[in-house]
Amino acid sequence: MKLRLSNIAARLSDMPMVCVAAALAAGILLGVRWQLPVWFAAAALALCCAMSYLCNRRRAGVAYAAAAVVIAGMMLPVLHAPAVNVPYGRRVVMRVEVLSEPAWRGDYAVAEGRITSWRDSGASRSADDKVRLWIGCDSVACGDRLLIEARLAERISRHADYSRAMHRRGYVGAVSVSGTNILYKESGAAGTLQSAAVGRIRALGLSESGGAVVEAMTTGSRAGITPELRRSYSRSGAAHVLAMSGLHLGIAAMAVNLLLAWLSLLHRGHIVRNVAAVAVIWLFAVAGGLSPSIVRAAIMFSILQLSLAASSSYSSLNALAATVFLMLIFDSSYLFDTGFQLSVSAVAGILLWGVPLCRRLRSGRRVVDALVATLVVSWCATLWTMPAVSHVFGYVSWVGTLISPAVMATATVIVAFGALAIVLPEGWLAAPLRFVLDNAARLQNGVAEMFGKEWCAADWRMDTCQMIAVYALFAAITLVLWSVDRKKKVTLPDYDDFIRY
Helix, strand or coil: CEECHHHHHHHHHHCHHHHHHHHHHHHHHHHHHCCCCHHHHHHHHHHHHHHHHHCCCHHHHHHHHHHHHHHHHHHHHHHCCCCCCCCECCCEEEEEEECCCCEECCCCEEEEEEEEEEECCCCCEEEEEEEEEEECCCCCCCCCEEEEEECEECCCCCCHHHHHHHHHCCCCEEEEECCCCEEEEECCHHHHHHHHHHHHHHCCCCCHHHHHHHHHHHHCCCCCCCHHHHHHHHHCCCHHHCCCCHHHHHHHHHHHHHHCHHHHHCCCHHHHHHHHHHHHHHHHHHHCCCCHHHHHHHHHHHHHHHHHHHCCCCHHHHHHHHHHHHHHHHCHHHHHCHHHHHHHHHHHHHHHHHHHHHHHCCCCCHHHHHHHHHHHHHHHHHHHHHHHHHHHHCEEECCHHHHHHHHHHHHHHHHHHHHHHHHCCCCCCHHHHHHHHHHHHHHHHHHHHHCCCHHHEEECCCCHHHHHHHHHHHHHHHHHHHHEECCCCCCCCCHHHHHHC
16 A cells, blocks of 8 residues: 555546635635735735746646635635624614524523614614624514614623634624514514424424424424533534534435435436435525525535536535635635534535445445445544534534434434425324324434433533644545555456466
8 A cells, every 4th residue: 555645636636626615714714813904915816826827837836826815815804804884882773684593592592683774863874784683582583673772782792702703703793682672573574484394393293302303403493492402412412413504404405315316217317306406405495494504505515416416526525615615705704604614524524534435335235335324424424523513512522423323313314204294285194204203303312311411521612723623634634545556456367267268
């Protein structure tokens, strides 16, 4: 077994967007740390582009091009910095749109909101400020449009690290919403489809804890998740299954691909299958409330589904990198978004480690291969999301990789049958759907509670540098595996057989 750099170069030449997206992400991180003047960064960018075009040597030209992408990434945080339209600390009347379902944290809830206009004593002024809503009443839902009298606080939380992280994600501040400062409320159309999906799930008559988990995983509504249940999922390393994200959209797409696999036997049947998979991805995203993280995941999996239809080598990983690049160009704060980090890391882990391992462990027996693929994919996804989970939730679960196959199995059942419960009409199917969903949710809750003890996780919150270092280690391991020059084995016929032939 030999290690050759030429093997890495050959792999990366088939995936150019991987290098481009990595350079852009590195530039964004540097730009957050050290902000360059726009005129200086623009001049350096123009110089690097010109040198890359004029350079006769290929390696030097690639180096200048990489430097240009890094400098462009350093400019993005400055260009995407939100302009605050509402004055801080002054009590004004503002119109606020609730963009996500409120998540309860005991006696209060948090949600994402946007201030669209405000006024104090004069005329109304337009605004477009993304804020964190601290809600103290249970009458606010996703899609509501509120007219409130409140103050915009620059500090989002009493924890300085959390406030800085939220500002990096594009939030300009926090606004408190209570029953006393709401002047007018209008239920918006954005929450109608999600409310209908929640109603279909509740009509099944599931148990309290089981219904809360099914609602969270199929509609994005986490109103019924208790703090104790949330803590159990966090410490067991399964917190990511409660937040509707790319994992759930990927399960829905996988279920459609499996159910419609027989279409590939028909003429142009693969086109119908891919179109159906993309349609289900977006239908599931609409049922989940079309929050920004769900929309990003839907775009990502739509591109990946189309790349799978192309059946070209490494097209899936290159398409993932292209999606990341376009999202960061559109808004560099996505790099610090929890849903974005979990979605990208899970998909990258599956494509980089899970798929090659499944191919090498293939035995030719469909049942065995399906079981092994489920275990390998779940382990890789859990391992690659562990640094991001530690960075966000402050836990490193020792048992997360051990219970991930069981959690992935129950999550697949919940998402697949939950989607059927939302789409299919009620009737004789209600009883079997209730039986399957309730038992799968109870089993998943039991696993989370069993392995959600104090000894099952370590209280360790990785900072940004530590998280980057772990992912850099994963990338280094991947490059080493890519550089391996495997010897091909050729079995020659026996000499006596050759003579007889």
